[in-house]
Amino acid sequence: MRVHICAVGRMRAGPERELLDDYLKRFERTGRALGLGPVTLHEVEDKRGGGQQAEAALLERTIPKGATTCAMDERGRVMASPDFAALLGRWRDQGCGDLVFVIGGADGIAKDLRERTDFKLSFGPMVWPHMLARVMLGEQLYRAASILAGAPYHRGG
Numbered sequence: 478m479r480v481h482i483c484a485v486g487r488m489r490a491g492p493e494r495e496l497l498d499d500y501l502k503r504f505e506r507t508g509r510a511l512g513l514g515p516v517t518l519h520e521v522e523d524k525r526g527g528g529q530q531a532e533a534a535l536l537e538r539t540i541p542k543g544a545t546t547c548a549m550d551e552r553g554r555v556m557a558s559p560d561f562a563a564l565l566g567r568w569r570d571q572g573c574g575d576l577v578f579v580i581g582g583a584d585g586i587a588k589d590l591r592e593r594t595d596f597k598l599s600f601g602p603m604v605w606p607h608m609l610a611r612v613m614l615g616e617q618l619y620r621a622a623s624i625l626a627g628a629p630y631h632r633g634g
Contacts, residue, residue, distance in 0.1 A: 478569045478576055480516045480618065483539040484611055485532045485582035487520045492610050500615030508622035510568050516618070518611075518627075523582075533587035536579055544575035546594040548586050549610055553597030559630060561598075562621035580610055 488494050505514040521535035540546060545568055556564070566630050568576055579586055579594060589604075591597065600613055 478513055478565075478573050479541075480514060481519060481539070482516065482542070482580065482611060482614065483519045483521070483536050483573060483577055484580035484607065485521055485523070485536065486607060487522055488518075488608055488611065493612050494619045496612045497615045500619045501610045504615065504619040504622050505609065505624055507619065507628075511622060511625050513622050513625070516615075522576075529581070529584050529587035532582050533590040536581075536590065540577050540579075541560065544577045545573045545596075546577045546579060547596040547598050548591045548594040549578055549580045549600070549614065550586060550591055551599050551602060551604060553599035555599050555601055558617060558620050559624055561617055562624035564596075565618075565621045566625050577621065578614055579614040580607055580614070582607060 482597035488497065497510040501516045502519075505516060521532065521539060523531040523535060535537060565576075577588070578598075581587075585591075600610065606615065620630075
């Protein structure tokens with residue numbers, strides 16, 4: 478199952494980019510034997526300042542036809558990591574060829590695009606910078622692949 482992260486804004490070199498690259502490499506390494514990956518990052522920029530609707534149009538162009546789509550949205554479902562791993566496994570097992578995670582810009586995802594997605598996922602009610610949300614998603618993808626591979630899951634305690 479190919480994974481796509483379709484996001485508004487271009488991530489520059491720096492600590493966030495290094496973390497994202499590291500987690501996505503780990504995900505691909507761990508997920509390969511499980512039928513997960515590769516990951517492609519699609520970044521779009523609305524240089525004309527058209528707002529959410531313009532960003533949504535740019536994002537939609539990056540989404541492969543027939544893909545299962547997941548909006549990263551504060552109004553979405555909050556899940557524990559093992560539940561997220563199980564969801565990824567179900568999508569894979571149901572024959573999902575392309576899985577897309579959509580991350581909006583500073584103002585989020587346009588309502589019409591958000592409503593057309595198959596699933597909405599939240600990292601909680603707090604608002605996260607969209608660049609940091611990419612890193613958090615990368616980490617959770619890696620953690621999900623590790624869980625599906627049978628690696629120990631540390632929940633703290």
